[in-house]
Amino acid sequence: MGSEALLKPPEPPPDEIYRIVLHAQAFYVLDAALELDLFERLKTPKTAGELAGELGTDPALTETVCDALAALGLLKKRGGAYENSALASAYLTEGSPYCMKNLLRLMRSSLRDRWPRLLDALRGKPVGAGGRDPRLFTLAVAESALAGGLHGVVEVLREIEDLKRARRLLDLGGGHGLYSVALVKLFPQLHAYVLDLPEVLEVAREIVSRYGGDVIDRVHFVPADFTRDDIGSGYDVVLASHSLYGYRERLAEILRKVHAALNGGGLFISNHAHKSQGLRASLFELQIAMARRGFSLFSVGELMSRLREAGFVVEDVAVVGGAWPSTIVVARKPLQ
Numbered sequence: 361m362g363s364e365a366l367l368k369p370p371e372p373p374p375d376e377i378y379r380i381v382l383h384a385q386a387f388y389v390l391d392a393a394l395e396l397d398l399f400e401r402l403k404t405p406k407t408a409g410e411l412a413g414e415l416g417t418d419p420a421l422t423e424t425v426c427d428a429l430a431a432l433g434l435l436k437k438r439g440g441a442y443e444n445s446a447l448a449s450a451y452l453t454e455g456s457p458y459c460m461k462n463l464l465r466l467m468r469s470s471l472r473d474r475w476p477r478l479l480d481a482l483r484g485k486p487v488g489a490g491g492r493d494p495r496l497f498t499l500a501v502a503e504s505a506l507a508g509g510l511h512g513v514v515e516v517l518r519e520i521e522d523l524k525r526a527r528r529l530l531d532l533g534g535g536h537g538l539y540s541v542a543l544v545k546l547f548p549q550l551h552a553y554v555l556d557l558p559e560v561l562e563v564a565r566e567i568v569s570r571y572g573g574d575v576i577d578r579v580h581f582v583p584a585d586f587t588r589d590d591i592g593s594g595y596d597v598v599l600a601s602h603s604l605y606g607y608r609e610r611l612a613e614i615l616r617k618v619h620a621a622l623n624g625g626g627l628f629i630s631n632h633a634h635k636s637q638g639l640r641a642s643l644f645e646l647q648i649a650m651a652r653r654g655f656s657l658f659s660v661g662e663l664m665s666r667l668r669e670a671g672f673v674v675e676d677v678a679v680v681g682g683a684w685p686s687t688i689v690v691a692r693k694p695l696q
């Protein structure tokens with residue numbers, strides 16, 4: 361059996377296994393580069409020697425790191441000098457509207473502190489969640505929306521006829537407020553109400569004033585906890601985007617509250633990653649569940665059942681692709 365393996369190439373080939381390990385190693389290269397602010401320094405071309413001189417790093421290792429970053433598509437090498445690729449310029453440098461630095465700060469800290477303890481979590485040893493800094497978290501979620509999450513969802517929402525007529529939209533757990541800004545930009549008759557915790561809305565006000573431009577007077581802020589406080593009423597649309605993850609056990613109660621807040625004929629629009637929807641969703645679920653025992657995402661079917669129990673009629677389901685795939689579920693509160 362052993363000698364046959366020498367002459368017969370393996371099937372399937374092991375490429376995918378190498379890819380998994382290579383990407384784990386590549387994370388440390390990116391992590392070190394970000395720690396050193398390397399992409400800020402390579403806005404203009406530099407040789408590895410010049411870069412090492414500025415950073416106080418080992419010249420030979422610096423060159424190998426730059427070669428690895430070039431192979432990853434993050435740097436370009438021309439005539440012995442390195443500079444940022446279009447990818448690094450868009451997402452890894454300050455000043456770009458799509459800069460993901462806060463998001464990467466959060467991801468890097470979980471990759472360093474939480475993920476190495478997966479085995480502990482599997483064996484039942486608690487993995488501390490650590491405190492969440494609402495400012496960093498809200499900026500990070502805004503960056504993830506700007507880096508693509510928002511655009512695919514808005515493409516679907518812009519085709520919904522009700523939104524062309526709606527006057528009041530509640531953005532439930534609206535966080536940074538960018539969904540509200542995008543929607544009031546698209547629909548000139550619409551006022552959006554961003555409901556979130558007071559400490560989150562402090563940051564949202566800054567973000568909305570940066571991106572809101574001439575529509576800022578149609579974006580309003582509602583500091584509240586949607587599990588405990590009144591969420592208002594008279595809305596034509598309620599949007600819940602990535603805000604119901606922690607509430608699988610309380611979905612029925614929250615959806616009844618949303619139902620009561622909507623006008624008859626109004627729409628509830630959910631945008632979430634759901635259980636068993638591929639690698640992204642499983643890794644996202646695992647990252648939270650490691651620190652919060654019992655956490656799990658809810659499935660699309662489960663959401664639809666809870667919606668029907670709360671009195672909604674499910675009208676549409678749309679899958680949004682891209683870096684963070686999600687599913688949009690549209691449900692109506694019947695008239696009367």
Ligand SMILES: C[S@@+](CC[C@H](N)C(=O)[O-])C[C@H]1O[C@@H](n2cnc3c(N)ncnc32)[C@H](O)[C@@H]1O
Binds near residue numbers: 533534536537555557
């Ligand atoms: C992942 S962020 C999503 C932000 C935005 N909707 C988006 O899709 O990018 C989840 C938001 O829900 C908010 N949230 C979670 N539970 C909440 C509650 N009980 N009351 C109000 N806001 C809540 C969080 O503070 C956070 O801003």
